[in-house]
Amino acid sequence: MNQMTAIKNHLTKKKHITSMEAINLYGCTRLSAKIFELRQAGWVIDSVPKTGETRYGDTCTYVQYRFVSKPKEQKGKK
Numbered sequence: 001m002n003q004m005t006a007i008k009n010h011l012t013k014k015k016h017i018t019s020m021e022a023i024n025l026y027g028c029t030r031l032s033a034k035i036f037e038l039r040q041a042g043w044v045i046d047s048v049p050k051t052g053e054t055r056y057g058d059t060c061t062y063v064q065y066r067f068v069s070k071p072k073e074q075k076g077k078k
Contacts, residue, residue, distance in 0.1 A: 003028045004037070011038075011045070011067040018050075018064050035065050042071025 001009075006026045010017050022028040035045055046066045054060050 004034055007031070007034050008038070011043075011065070012070070016048075016064050016066045018062060020062070031065070032063075044068035 003026050007017065007022065007028065010021075010025070017031065019031045022031040022034075028034060035047075039045060046068055048064045048066055049061055050064050051059060051061050
């Protein structure tokens with residue numbers, strides 16, 4: 001299974017993903033590029049800003065990508 005397939009499966013099952021999850025689970029270091037490709041293909045994915053804490057206690061912000069819907073199938077295509 002390639003990274004794109006893994007991310008698609010993750011989004012449809014878990015409904016959200018962060019960059020850290022993508023790195024740890026799938027070795028994907030460029031999640032935003034994969035999300036861009038999915039959006040170009042018609043997937044609807046929201047970007048939700050989150051605030052967290054680093055291992056040093058500093059505040060940081062990151063994005064959680066939330067699955068909304070898959071592309072609609074075009075008439076005449078199978």
